[in-house]
Amino acid sequence: AKSWVMVKHFDGFPKDSDFQLKVEELPEPKDGEVLLEAVFLSVDPYMRPFSRLHMKEGDVMIGTQVAKVTQSKNPAFPVGSHVVSHCGWRSHSVSDGADLIPIMADWPSDVSLSLALGTIGMPGLTALYGIEEVLGLQKNETLLVNAAAGAVGNVVGQIAKIKGCKVVGSAGSDAKVAYLRELGFDEAFNYKTVPSLEEALKKAAPEGYDCLFENVGGYFSTVALPQMKTFGRIAVCGSISTYNDGTPQTGPYPHFTMIVKQLKMEGFTQNRWQHKNPESLKRMMAWLKEGKLKCREHVTKGFENMPAAFMGLLRGDNIGKAVVAV
Ligand code: NDP
Numbered sequence: 001a002k003s004w005v006m007v008k009h010f011d012g013f014p015k016d017s018d019f020q021l022k023v024e025e026l027p028e029p030k031d032g033e034v035l036l037e038a039v040f041l042s043v044d045p046y047m048r049p050f051s052r053l054h055m056k057e058g059d060v061m062i063g064t065q066v067a068k069v070t071q072s073k074n075p076a077f078p079v080g081s082h083v084v085s086h087c088g089w090r091s092h093s094v095s096d097g098a099d100l101i102p103i104m105a106d107w108p109s110d111v112s113l114s115l116a117l118g119t120i121g122m123p124g125l126t127a128l129y130g131i132e133e134v135l136g137l138q139k140n141e142t143l144l145v146n147a148a149a150g151a152v153g154n155v156v157g158q159i160a161k162i163k164g165c166k167v168v169g170s171a172g173s174d175a176k177v178a179y180l181r182e183l184g185f186d187e188a189f190n191y192k193t194v195p196s197l198e199e200a201l202k203k204a205a206p207e208g209y210d211c212l213f214e215n216v217g218g219y220f221s222t223v224a225l226p227q228m229k230t231f232g233r234i235a236v237c238g239s240i241s242t243y244n245d246g247t248p249q250t251g252p253y254p255h256f257t258m259i260v261k262q263l264k265m266e267g268f269t270q271n272r273w274q275h276k277n278p279e280s281l282k283r284m285m286a287w288l289k290e291g292k293l294k295c296r297e298h299v300t301k302g303f304e305n306m307p308a309a310f311m312g313l314l315r316g317d318n319i320g321k322a323v324v325a326v
Contacts, residue, residue, distance in 0.1 A: 002090070002091040003024070004020070004060065004061050005061070006061055010048065010244075014048070014244075019306075022060075026092055027094060032073060035071035035072075035093075036068065036070065036093050037092055038090065039114075039326055042063055042064045043323070044151075046238075047062055048244065050062055060090060061310075062089075063088050066084055066113045066117060067082065067093070069081050083101060111288065114321075114325070119321065120284055124281075124284050125270045125284075126237060128283075129280075131235075133268070135211045135213070137160060137165060141166070142167075142205050143157075143166070143211040144204075144205070144227075145170075147171065147238070148170055149173075153169065154183060157169050157180065158294065161184045162287065162293075168185070170200075176190070179296065179320075197223045201224060209229060209232060211233050211234070212224055212232065213237060215239075216238065218242050219241065225261075225263065228263055231264070233265075234266070235266060298318035300322070309322060
C-alpha cells in the first residue's frame, strides 16, 4: 500500500519536497473490517489550511476518495461495492466501516463514480446549501460567484440558473470564462486580465448584486462588497486567495459598507446540513440526468501525481472538479 505523507508543514505555496511517498504492508482485514482500493482521489483547497489545523509533520495527507471494496469481513460493504472514504491520500486502506459512506443507491451506470467527489458529492452539496440554506436565493435575484469555474463555483452558477436568477461569475483564465458561458452564466469575466475589477463587476450587473457566493476572499471581497445592493447577502464559503499566506489577513476590508448597505454575511461549512445529504444528492443527480446540471472534471492520472494535482489546483489549473484517477 502506498500513501503520501506531509513531511514538512507547508510554508507558503506547497512544494514537492513537502511530500513523501511511503510504502507499507497492510494487515489482513479482521472481522468487521474491509480492505479498500482507491479508484478516484479528491484534491481540495481545504487541505491547505486544514493541514495546519489538523495535521502534524509525518501524517498522511487528509482527503476523501472513492474506493472499491476488494476484501470484506463486513456484510454492510460487500466485495466489489464502492464507498466514499475519508482515509486520506492512500492507495489502499483497512477500515471498520465507521468512516465509510456507501455510494448512493441507484447510482446510474453511465455516470462516473468520480462525481461522488464533485458535483454529486461534497462540493456540490456546498453549492446547494450555500444557495438554499445560507443565501435563500430567490428567483430573479442577481448572484455573483468567484472561483466560478471550480468544483463548487460552477455548481453554484448552474443551480442559480435553475432557480431563475441572473448569474455573474469570475474566473482566472479565458478558457474558464468560455466554460462559464457554455454553462449559461449570464456574465463572466477573467479577473486576472480585466483592467479594473470594480468596473468589471459594475458592468456585469449595473443594478448591483443581491447575493455573493464568496470562495476567494481578500482583495476580491474588498472590491465586491461595495457592489452589493442594500440588504445584500453574502455566503462566505471559502477564502482561497489567503490560504498560502503566512501572515494573518489585515484590511482593507469594507466594514463601513456593511453598515451603510445593511449587508448580511454568514460563514458556513457544508457539514452543518449533512442530515439532508441523501435527499440533496438525489435531487442533484436528478438535475444531472435531466441535463440541467453539467459536469466537467480535471483528471490527473496516477496516484504518484497526487502532490502535482494538489499544487495544480491551488495554482488554478483546473476547470471543474480536480480529481486523481488511480
Ligand atoms: P476549485 O475547484 O474552485 O479550485 C480552486 C480554484 O480557486 C482554482 O481553480 C483557482 O481558480 C482559484 N484560486 C486559486 N488561488 C486563487 C487566488 N489567489 N485568488 C483567486 N482565486 C484563486 O476549488 P473548490 O471548488 O473545491 O473550492 C472553492 C472554494 O470553496 C475554496 O475556497 C474552498 O476552500 C471552499 N470550500 C468550502 C467548503 C465549505 O464547506 N465551506 C466546502 C468546499 C469548498 P481561478 O483560475 O479562477 O483563480
